[in-house]
Amino acid sequence: MPSSPRYIEVMDTTLRDGEQTSGVSFSPSEKLTIAQLLLTEVKVDRIEIASARVSEGEFAAVKAITKWAKASGLLHKVEVLTFVDGEVSVNWMKDAGAKVMNLLTKGSLNHLTHQLKKKPEQHFAEIAAVITLALKKGLECNVYLEDWSNGMRHSREYVWQYLDFLQTQPVKRVMLPDTLGVLVPSEVYAYISETVQRYPQLHFDFHAHNDYDLGTANVLEGLKAGAHGIHLTINGMGERAGNAPLASAIAVMNDFLPTVKTGVAESSLYTVSKLVETFSGFRIPANKPVVGENVFTQTAGIHADGDKKHKLYFSDLMPERFGRQRKYALGKTSGKANIENNLAQLGIQLSEPDLKKVTQRIIELGDRKEVVTQADLPYIISDILDSNTIEEKVKIENYVLTHSKALKPSVTLRISVKGELYEEHSQGDGQYDAFMNALKKVYKARKQELPVLTDYAVRIPPGGKSDALCETIITWRYNNREFKTRGLDSDQTVSAIKATQKMLNLI
Incomplete structure (x- = not known):
């Protein structure tokens, strides 16, 4: 019998990594709303909601979310990025009411040597001290290996040395980020396969960035290779080109990976996508898969x-x-x-x-x-x-409308009335007024009187989302009766001219 699909943990980091999108900052109430939707409607397994020590506003947002999550029995699903800084991040977590910390550490020798200027053993000792302190204070600990992708490319022995150390520590998850979004799918598959096979007792999450537009493809390969969890963001938000997008990754998993499953509700993805678009001001491209306006x-x-x-x-x-x-x-x-x-x-x-x-x-x-x-x-x-009901005996053959600064608008008009051609030029207070003055000259030459314009209204289709059309409705009085004509065009003056041509044919 075929084995049942492997369950994949989905961690959404829109409120932490996604908020690192240039120009984006969520208010505490917006963060709370998004957190609630992600856990109760979209049904992701975990959410990463903030970085410790960032600001008072961030602290207030985390407190609001953890208070709601605790009351809802969901506090174990709420995570915060922390740092190897002794007691500082741990105490911040405790004060904010959070229970799960994602400790940011160095996953490449390059970062360790040039940013921290430390030896591996020194870094590992400081990490162990923070993990020990966190456990004493009742916190659960996951660990990020920052720049892990370059670590696997250029300093693999350091990565193995670090993972050898981590498997001795009481950590729940080891998180492998392609921090700079530099991996191609074949590398993701090779690196994660090797890592999972070498450390079968550890839980590995894969965190993809999208710098080469390979985020979703890399998620697919990471899961094929045996990753136990993935990190995603709504609308692919995140630093630089962003992270692997939640909606695309879920659709790909559901359609192309029958060996895995998640708890995410597909039917809620578009709703939360539009809400985050509104809150963030980060516009969804019309052609973005799954959630873009044009994709269906x-x-x-x-x-x-x-x-x-x-x-x-x-x-x-x-x-x-x-x-x-x-x-x-x-x-x-x-x-x-x-x-x-x-x-x-x-x-x-x-x-x-x-x-x-x-x-x-x-x-x-x-x-x-x-x-x-x-x-x-x-x-x-x-x-x-x-238009079908009107016999066209009058036809406006051509016109030129001009509007210049400090000069009156003018019209040159050519019109055919029962086969006779007339051409007139006139000015007016506006382009349509100039058109009507030219028309009056034509009908005066024909010894005919035009109806009196008694009302002029312009409208667009309900909702105002279209840039294509406006409708001009003109009410006329002629021989002691009133009637209306309508014209339709993208240009308001032209739609009025069309309505006027209908009137000329009706009389």
């Missing part, structure tokens, strides 16, 4: 057509797993299938001729680099169906 959006019409016919462009990475929905982008590459899928989501059906007209309008907007959203569709449909 089909743009090409052929893809939408394939999805409609037999889900031809679906993969195991389904948006519903993460509490999301598949979208079909609207733009110049949109085919009819893209638009039909969007209309279906809105509960709208169109005739074939009207669908073609809507498709053409969206392609025209896309050619102008406008972004069309699903919320724009009812506006576009309304405009097209409205």
Whole structure:
């Protein structure tokens, strides 16, 4: 019978390593909210929430989190980065109410020699003293081997000497960071395999950085090699290029590593990602896997057509797993299938001729680099169906709108009325006013009176997220009755001109 999957501990370090993202600083209340979500909704196994001794604000945040965690029976899941500094970090931990310390030590001879200027034996003795003190004060101890990746590359004998020492110490986990994000996947597999085989009694976590965009790939290889835990951050936050991202790593593990499992709830990953984006001001790239806005959006019409016919462009990475929905982008590459899928989501059906007209309008907007959203569709449909009812006897052939500093706006207008061409130039208080003054000249020459404009309103689709469209609705009075016309365009003045052309045809 096949063996059951190996359980992997997931430690999220968004609140410690992630907060080292340049320009990011969480308030104590934000830290508490994120900590609560990570442990109760996302269900990671552990969270690293701070570095000891950093600031009063950090101390207040840790106290708030440990107070909540203790009341919730989760204090053993909350960890703090500490230093080899005698009693200082240990006492800080005790005062903050934390129980699990992650001791930062040197994992390469280069760091030990040039940063601490100490011999291995001296460093080990100081580490042992801190661990002994921590245990006396009721703390649990994990140990980081900072710069372990370079240690394995350039001073492996030192790493073995250090791990020989650590296996004599009462530590729960040994944490192996690729501090500078320099390893390639083959190295991660080789180094962790060798380490796990050499020290089978120790628990090893792997901590990947993303400097070469290899963070997720390295996590995959680290787990294949036998790592017992991984360190991740929401949205890949962290120093320099950040850490391996939580959402991507979990998706990869679930889809490509059947031999392992975690307790993480995939359905909560997008929600916490968006919350952290808001709190941090660290924007998620639109194309970021799993949590980016575009990653479940089909743009090409052929893809939408394939999805409609037999889900031809679906993969195991389904948006519903993460509490999301598949979208079909609207733009110049949109085919009819893209638009039909969007209309279906809105509960709208169109005739074939009207669908073609809507498709053409969206392609025209896309050619102008406008972004069309699903919320724009009812506006576009309304405009097209409205235009269908009007016989076009008046056509605005061309116009030039000018607006200059310290000069009145002006318009040069060419218009066709029942086949006759007219051209006029005029100024006004604004571009649309200048347009109307030029139009009045044309109709005066035809001995016709124009309706009186009684109201002018501009609106955009609800939510205001689209940069593609605005709708101008103009109310006119003519022969003792009122009527409205609408124009739709990305430019407010042009949408008003379109509404005016509809009025000219109606009269």
